[in-house]
Amino acid sequence: MHGIYRKTPSQDEQEASALKAIELRDLQSQFLHLHHNKIYTKEALETSAKLLEVNPEHYTGWNYRKLAVQHFLNHQSETEADSESIQSVLNEELKVVENALKKNFKSYGAWYHRKWVLSKGHSSTDNELRLLVKFQKLDSRNFNAWNYRRFITMLKKISDEEELQYTTDMIYDNFSNYSAWHNRSVLLSHLFEKRGERQSHKESVLEEEFEFVRNALFTDPDDQSGWFYHLWLLDQTVKLEPFLLSSWPPHGSSRSVDYLDGRNLFPSMHSLSKDRMFPLVLYFSEPVEGVNSSTVTIECEYYANEDVIWRPLSANKFGFSQVWFTYLNLPDEVHSLKDCHVKVFVAQFPDIVSSSGFSCSQTSHIVFSLCVPSHDREHAEGQTVPRFSWKDKEFYSHATQSHDASLLRSLHQLKIAEESKSKAASDWSMKIISNEIAHCRELLSSTNCKIGKLTLARLLMAQNKLISYGIPNDGIEVHYEEILGLYHDLMKLDPVHICCYEDESSLVLLKQVTSSMESILRYCYQYGDSTSPRMYPCLCLRLNGLSLSQIGSVERLLWIQMLDLSHNKIRSIEGLEALQLLSCLNLSNNKICSFTALEPLRSLKSLKVLNISYNEIGAHAVNTRRYLCSSPMTHTVENDWNFKEFTNSGVKLTNHWDVFFIFRDLNLIQLDIMGNAVVNDQLKSFLFKLMPSLKWLDGENRN
Amino acid sequence: MGELKTEKHVEYILSVEKRKDDFVSVVMEHLRLNGAYWGLTTLDILGKLEAVDQDEVVSWVMQCQHKSGGFGGNIGHDPHLLYTLSAIQVLALFDKIEVLDIEKVSNYIAGLQNEDGSFSGDMWGEVDTRFSYIAICSLALLHQLDKINVEKAVKYILSCQNLDGGFGCTPGAESHAGQIFCCVGALAITGSLHHVDEDLLGWWLCERQVKSGGLNGRPEKLPDVCYSWWVLSSLIMIDRVHWIDKEKLVKFILDCQKMVEFQIGQTMLLMSSTPTLELPVFHFLNIQD
Numbered sequence: 001m002h003g004i005y006r007k008t009p010s011q012d013e014q015e016a017s018a019l020k021a022i023e024l025r026d027l028q029s030q031f032l033h034l035h036h037n038k039i040y041t042k043e044a045l046e047t048s049a050k051l052l053e054v055n056p057e058h059y060t061g062w063n064y065r066k067l068a069v070q071h072f073l074n075h076q077s078e079t080e081a082d083s084e085s086i087q088s089v090l091n092e093e094l095k096v097v098e099n100a101l102k103k104n105f106k107s108y109g110a111w112y113h114r115k116w117v118l119s120k121g122h123s124s125t126d127n128e129l130r131l132l133v134k135f136q137k138l139d140s141r142n143f144n145a146w147n148y149r150r151f152i153t154m155l156k157k158i159s160d161e162e163e164l165q166y167t168t169d170m171i172y173d174n175f176s177n178y179s180a181w182h183n184r185s186v187l188l189s190h191l192f193e194k195r196g197e198r199q200s201h202k203e204s205v206l207e208e209e210f211e212f213v214r215n216a217l218f219t220d221p222d223d224q225s226g227w228f229y230h231l232w233l234l235d236q237t238v239k240l241e242p243f244l245l246s247s248w249p250p251h252g253s254s255r256s257v258d259y260l261d262g263r264n265l266f267p268s269m270h271s272l273s274k275d276r277m278f279p280l281v282l283y284f285s286e287p288v289e290g291v292n293s294s295t296v297t298i299e300c301e302y303y304a305n306e307d308v309i310w311r312p313l314s315a316n317k318f319g320f321s322q323v324w325f326t327y328l329n330l331p332d333e334v335h336s337l338k339d340c341h342v343k344v345f346v347a348q349f350p351d352i353v354s355s356s357g358f359s360c361s362q363t364s365h366i367v368f369s370l371c372v373p374s375h376d377r378e379h380a381e382g383q384t385v386p387r388f389s390w391k392d393k394e395f396y397s398h399a400t401q402s403h404d405a406s407l408l409r410s411l412h413q414l415k416i417a418e419e420s421k422s423k424a425a426s427d428w429s430m431k432i433i434s435n436e437i438a439h440c441r442e443l444l445s446s447t448n449c450k451i452g453k454l455t456l457a458r459l460l461m462a463q464n465k466l467i468s469y470g471i472p473n474d475g476i477e478v479h480y481e482e483i484l485g486l487y488h489d490l491m492k493l494d495p496v497h498i499c500c501y502e503d504e505s506s507l508v509l510l511k512q513v514t515s516s517m518e519s520i521l522r523y524c525y526q527y528g529d530s531t532s533p534r535m536y537p538c539l540c541l542r543l544n545g546l547s548l549s550q551i552g553s554v555e556r557l558l559w560i561q562m563l564d565l566s567h568n569k570i571r572s573i574e575g576l577e578a579l580q581l582l583s584c585l586n587l588s589n590n591k592i593c594s595f596t597a598l599e600p601l602r603s604l605k606s607l608k609v610l611n612i613s614y615n616e617i618g619a620h621a622v623n624t625r626r627y628l629c630s631s632p633m634t635h636t637v638e639n640d641w642n643f644k645e646f647t648n649s650g651v652k653l654t655n656h657w658d659v660f661f662i663f664r665d666l667n668l669i670q671l672d673i674m675g676n677a678v679v680n681d682q683l684k685s686f687l688f689k690l691m692p693s694l695k696w697l698d699g700e701n702r703n
Numbered sequence: 704m705g706e707l708k709t710e711k712h713v714e715y716i717l718s719v720e721k722r723k724d725d726f727v728s729v730v731m732e733h734l735r736l737n738g739a740y741w742g743l744t745t746l747d748i749l750g751k752l753e754a755v756d757q758d759e760v761v762s763w764v765m766q767c768q769h770k771s772g773g774f775g776g777n778i779g780h781d782p783h784l785l786y787t788l789s790a791i792q793v794l795a796l797f798d799k800i801e802v803l804d805i806e807k808v809s810n811y812i813a814g815l816q817n818e819d820g821s822f823s824g825d826m827w828g829e830v831d832t833r834f835s836y837i838a839i840c841s842l843a844l845l846h847q848l849d850k851i852n853v854e855k856a857v858k859y860i861l862s863c864q865n866l867d868g869g870f871g872c873t874p875g876a877e878s879h880a881g882q883i884f885c886c887v888g889a890l891a892i893t894g895s896l897h898h899v900d901e902d903l904l905g906w907w908l909c910e911r912q913v914k915s916g917g918l919n920g921r922p923e924k925l926p927d928v929c930y931s932w933w934v935l936s937s938l939i940m941i942d943r944v945h946w947i948d949k950e951k952l953v954k955f956i957l958d959c960q961k962m963v964e965f966q967i968g969q970t971m972l973l974m975s976s977t978p979t980l981e982l983p984v985f986h987f988l989n990i991q992d
Contacts, residue, residue, distance in 0.1 A: 021726040028732060032779045058733050060781045066827060112829045141924070143877045150875055178922045182877045185866045224910065224922040232866045314897075496916075500909055500946040503902075572942060624942040627891035628901070 027051050028058070035060060040068040049096050056100035056107040065093060066116060086122055093117045098131075105135065111144045115151055125156045140170060141179050160187045160194075168212075175216035178225040185232050192236075202236075203428055209233055210432065214439060221449040230455060237432050238462050240469070241361060242288045242354040244346050248281040248558040248580065249368040254339065257370050258561075260327060260605040262583045265538065265561065266669060276330040277605075278370075279580040281313075282346060283555040285469070286354040287320035295351050296324075299343040302331050313577050313603060320355045323554075323578045327605075330372065339369045387696050388609045388670055390564060390586045395525035395540060430471050433463045450494045454501075457486040461508060480512035499549070502569065507552040513543070514556040527562065540564060540584070549591075551575040565590065566611070572625065577603040584609040588672065593620050595658035595678075596629035602665055611672040613698070618678025631661060656686065663690050670696040707957065713751045716742040720755065733776040736767055740789040743796055757797050764790050765802060772804070772811030773825070783825040784815060788837040791844050805845050812838050813850040820855030831872040832863050836885035843892050857895045860886050868903030880911060880920040880933040887937045896941065905943030908934050916951030928959045 031051050034044045045068055052061045072089055076082060094117060100110040117123060129152060135145045153163055164187045170180040188209070192202050210233055216226035249255065258264060260277045280298075282291065291310045298305050308328070312321030334340075344366045346352075352360040440456040443449065464478040487505035491498045514520055524539045540562035548568040554575045557563075562584040570590040576582070577600035585607060592598070592615040601607060653660065668691050673679050684697055695702055719742060722728050731738065739760065746752045767774045767790060773782025774790040787808065794800050815823045815838065822834035835856055842848045862874045863886065869878025870886035883904070890896050911918040911934045917926030918934045931952060938944040 017726045021724060021729045024726065024729045025724070025732075028729065036779065055730055055733075057730075059783065060733065060775070063781045063825075063827060108829070108831075112827070115829075116827065141921075143871070143879060147871075147873060147876050150873075176923055179877050182865065182867070183875075186875045189866065228867050228907070228922065235866075496912055496914075496948040496951060497909055497946060498948075500906060500943075503946075571945070622939060624939050624944055627894075627896050627940050628942055630894060630897070 024054060027054070031058075031061065031064070035064045035067075038067070038071075040071045044068075045092075049099070052096055052110075053099045053103060056104050056110050059109045062109045062113045065096065065113065069093060069117075083122065090117050090120060090122050094123065101135075105139065105142060106144055108144065111148055115148065118152070118155065125152055128152045129156075136170070140174065140177050143179065146179055146183060160190050163187055164191075171212075171216070175219055176223040176225050178228065181213075181225050181229040185229060206233060206236055207432065210436065217452075218443060221443060221447050221452055224451065227451040227455060231458075234433075234436070234455075234459065234462060237429050238466070239356045239358065240285070240426060240429065241358045242284050242286040242352065243360060243362060243469075244282060244364045244366075245285045246283045246555040246558060247344070247366050248279065249342075249366075249370070250559075251366040251368065254369045254371070257330065257372055258581050258606075260580070261667070262606040262608045265583050266608050277327045278330070279605075280326050280328060280344065281558055281578065281580050282310075282324045282344075283558065283578060284322050284324070284352075284354075284360075286356070286358075287322050288324075288352050288354050288360065289320045290351040290353050291324040295347060295349050297345045297348055299345070300340065302334065302340065303328060314574070314600075325580060334372060336372050338371050340371065341367065341369045343367050387699070388584060390566065390588070390611060394527055395542065396528075397525055427471065430463070430466050430473055433459055433466065434473075434476070437463065448493065450490065453486050453490055453493070457483050457490075457504070457508075460486075461511075464511065478515075480508060480515070483508050484512070502547070502549045506548045506550050509546060509548065510543075510551070510553040514553040520556075538562060544568065544586070554578045561606075572597060573600050576600045579604065581606055583607060586611045587615070588613040588675075590615050592617060594623045594625050595662050596623060596631065597625040598662050599625075599629045602662060604666075607666060608668060609670040610666075610668055612676070613672040614675035617673075617676040619676070629658075629661075631658070656683070659683065659686065660690065663687060666691060667693040669693055672698055674698045709749050713746060713749060713754065716746055717754055733780050734786070735777045736764065736774060736786040736789045736793070737776065739764070740792050743793055747796055752796065757799075761794065761797060761799050761802060764793055771826075772807040781825065782811070784812065784822065784834050784837045784841075785824065787812065788841045791841050795844055800845070803845075805847065809842060809845055809847040809850050812841050813847075816851050816856065820852060820857070820859035822856070832860055832870060832882055832889075833872065833885045835860050836889040839889045839892050848893075853893050857890065857893055857898075860889055861895075861898055864898075868900050868905075868907050878907065878921060880908070880918070880930050880937070883908070884933040884937050887940050891940045899941060901941040901943060905938065905941055905946055908938050909943065909946035912947045912952065916948065916955035918947075918952065926955070928956060931956060 027047070027050060031047055034047060045065070048061050048064050048068075051058055052065075055061075069089060073086065076086065094114065097110050097114045097117075100107055104110070114128075118125070118128065128148075132145060132149050132152065135142060136149075139145070164184065167180045167184040167187065170177055171184070188205065191205075210230075213226050213230050213233065216223070217230065220226075249258075256264070257276070257278045260279060261275070282296070289312075291312070293305055293308045293310065296310060298308055308326050310324050310326050312319060313323035313325055314321055346364050346366070347360040348363060350359040350361045354360075437456065437459045440452060440459060444452050444456060460478065460483050463473070463476070464483075467473050467476070467478060484505055487501045487508065490501045494501075512519065513523060520541075523542055525542050527538075527540050538561040541557065541560050542564040544564050545567040548565065549570060550572055551565075551570070552575060555578075557579060559581065560579050561581045563579070563582060564586040566586045566588045568590050570587065571592060573587065573592075576585075580603075582604050583606045585601075585604075588611045592612060594617055598612070601610070671687065671691075671694060673684075673687075684700075687697060688694055688702060719728075719738070723732075743752065743755065743760070746754060763778070764774075766778045767776070767780070767786065769775055769782035771782050773784070774786040775782050776786045780786075791800070791803070791808070794803060815825070815834070817823060817830065821830045821832075822838045823830055824834045838851065839848070839853075839856060842850060860870070863870050863872070863876065863882075865871060865876075865878045867878050870882050871877050871879060872882050876882070887896070887899065887904075890899060910922070911920070911926075911930060913919060913926050915926060917928070918930040919926045920930045920933065935944065935947075935952075938947065
């Protein structure tokens with residue numbers, strides 16, 4: 001029991017307490033004796049009733065009473081079933097429960113006993129409802145009572161609509177009733193599911209709910225209950241059909257094949273395998289399932305569609321993922337391809353479904369062409385691999401260089417292909433969001449309410465999302481500065497939750513950065529100048545020093561081959577797994593606390609250069625990403641590890657299973673890990689063993 | 704700020720262990736096995752586990768076992784999952800799992816799984832996600848997870864996931880920090896955390912931190928030291944613990960301690976729930992890192 005403040009007892013109080021203790025001890029041992037000897041006489045039952053009145057938490061007492069009832073009922077079936085005496089026995093049980101609840105109305109044992117009795121089917125459910133109303137008037141937050149209410153209403157087959165009215169009454173009684181709001185959301189969800197396709201009905205109900213909760217919010221803006229409910233309503237409002245947001249290669253592009261082994265940037269890499277694999281990536285607006293060779297078809301001279309296997313890149317709810325990919329292999333006989341055309345039809349059948357249950361009813365298609373340079377088969381033997389440097393001086397702002405056409409074209413995919421914008425997008429959602437924004441602003445004009453500000457920021461971002469989906473918005477533009485300003489205010493207003501606001505505003509910042517070609521070009525740099533022999537034919541996106549704590553807007557970054565995220569506050573790199581072309585990644589000077597946090601890198605077959613120096617790996621006793629990592633320890637990954645070759649590597653494998661797990665499938669050429677507490681010579685030599693392709697580790701050459 | 708009065712906490716726990724006859728001990732006699740787990744774990748964290756007589760404790764724990772394989776809260780009390788977990792945990796603390804008939808205990812636990820994947824607490828059929836966590840945690844400790852249908856167990860837990868991202872004790876029940884800990888814990892052990900919306904739940908959880916720095920169990924309720932455990936552990940498992948202010952929480956916990964230091968010989972507790980002492984110690988040590 002919580003919140004009980006006990007003062008130092010006086011001498012008298014202590015003596016009385018000692019006496020009580022002796023009495024209770026005797027009662028309890030007496031009871032146990034009766035229980036073990038299965039004695040169910042009237043006196044015995046009275047003893048148990050007395051016990052439960054004094055100590056309703058004595059769970060064996062409740063078990064005993066059930067046994068006694070069973071004993072009685074078995075006895076009854078030998079003679080005629082006397083329903084009156086059964087009823088009186090059960091009523092007695094209900095009385096015992098009531099007495100116990102008077103002592104502690106949160107007693108699990110007492111409430112369950114009542115449920116058990118009612119399940120026998122002989123008792124009055126009307127009485128129960130009356131009792132519940134009484135209890136809920138005394139404490140409207142008692143969740144035992146609410147759970148019991150759910151049980152009774154199911155027994156009585158009371159409709160969801162009626163119960164909805166009950167929550168309405170409770171809320172009018174007291175707006176600060178999170179339990180009532182919660183129940184309301186449960187009931188409405190059921191009702192929405194039942195109505196099924198009638199979107200218009202759902203829309204009118206949601207509008208009413210927004211009005212209803214507005215009363216609560218305006219009456220007491222600092223009470224959380226209404227705001228949480230409002231967040232749920234918002235979530236219901238923006239639920240739309242999923243559609244294809246972006247792809248790699250992008251629609252309308254024409255470029256050289258981007259090989260997964262990274263040979264475009266690192267010619268020495270292709271001697272490692274004969275495969276010439278390249279990725280196709282589909283990025284949806286919501287996590288979806290049902291992406292396979294029936295729902296997504298590829299038309300190309302060299303591929304049989306049926307052989308293509310689509311996989312989710314980061315499966316969440318039961319196999320739903322926003323990103324789906326496949327790897328295609330250039331057939332051996334293809335020597336040089338000029339303009340090999342590929343057409344990908346997405347959502348041929350409406351079997352691609354989001355986790356909210358909406359299906360992708362629109363087919364979109366992507367057309368692109370690939371060419372294979374005729375010299376790609378040549379081995380780049382004997383070429384020394386120069387060390388990649390992240391220093392400022394290596395990077396040139398693209399504007400100062402003459403670019404070739406393909407660079408500019410590669411940035412075109414920032415614009416989402418017109419055809420893939422959802423026509424089913426809802427004007428109604430836009431109307432509601434705009435409305436709520438107006439109301440929120442009104443509220444904030446008279447109170448400086450923390451959750452109100454947060455809600456406004458989230459509403460503005462939701463509006464922004466709808467605008468980016470092409471939903472008409474009467475020319476309303478998104479002002480990122482305003483949203484970022486709101487988060488800035490929140491960090492001052494509510495410093496306790498500063499990191500939560502930092503995380504959310506990182507996503508806003510990234511949306512702003514990627515919102516237009518002009519904006520993103522400001523962060524694009526060329527590695528090496530055109531006269532340098534080390535020039536890499538691609539751009540590096542430099543997002544260092546922006547106080548970013550997480551990664552977002554990945555759908556606009558699928559083209560990235562080089563990414564600098566150093567000097568930020570990043571703890572999680574979730575989202576990076578979609579960047580299938582990523583070859584060079586700088587995560588130095590961030591807040592990465594463990595190797596398990598690097599799990600998304602396992603999906604990046606092109607990754608060659610990785611800098612994770614000056615992070616916090618090994619610096620914390622508790623690994624907060626441990627359970628979010630799909631490791632073999634949590635039965636989610638097959639354990640096909642072959643440790644034999646590593647047993648003499650000088651490292652205790654059980655201590656470094658995470659190093660093995662993350663790095664063994666990566667073919668890094670260069671790795672920087674200094675500045676992490678976990679680093680020592682044993683670990684370094686283990687890494688060299690684990691990755692035969694590794695040439696540079698913390699500046700040291702393998703040889 | 705103050706510091707954790709380790710010696711006093713150890714003294715207090717050892718005194719509780721000795722005390723059996725005062726009113727509070729008698730009233731909580733039926734859950735002594737739970738109390739043993741919390742107290743012994745605290746001692747272990749403080750490096751003082753050797754202060755108790757291991758053999759005596761183990762022998763007492765085994766006497767709490769019922770012929771069905773399950774454990775009761777004390778000798779002579781009926782078996783229930785709640786105490787079965789505590790028994791296994793205490794034995795694990797002393798590295799004495801081998802005294803158990805693992806097959807027997809596992810079968811008792813596995814036998815309580817229902818058709819829909821949920822778990823009953825005991826033969827009387829009360830269902831609660833707490834019991835799902837207990838079953839999964841117990842069997843994981845015994846390396847016997849394959850005795851249950853893990854997929855169905857996970858499905859049931861997810862059916863208790865609410866629209867605010869949290870979890871309740873049964874489908875439709877309100878989110879509560881204690882239940883959330885149990886559900887998130889069970890999902891973590893079974894590698895199913897990807898079903899959780901970390902941002903949504905993380906926000907609900909971090910909003911439990913009130914102005915005083917303490918944590919409550921659900922919206923618009925008072926803070927209590929025990930929620931430091933339920934909320935904090937949940938946040939750690941979903942990597943959102945940086946969303947609360949650790950310093951303020953530590954200060955709150957240490958303030959709760961102030962009362963205890965003067966009243967060791969008496970039944971003086973600021974909040975009388977059994978996890979009270981375990982948490983400040985555990986979390987103080989982890990937050991400080």
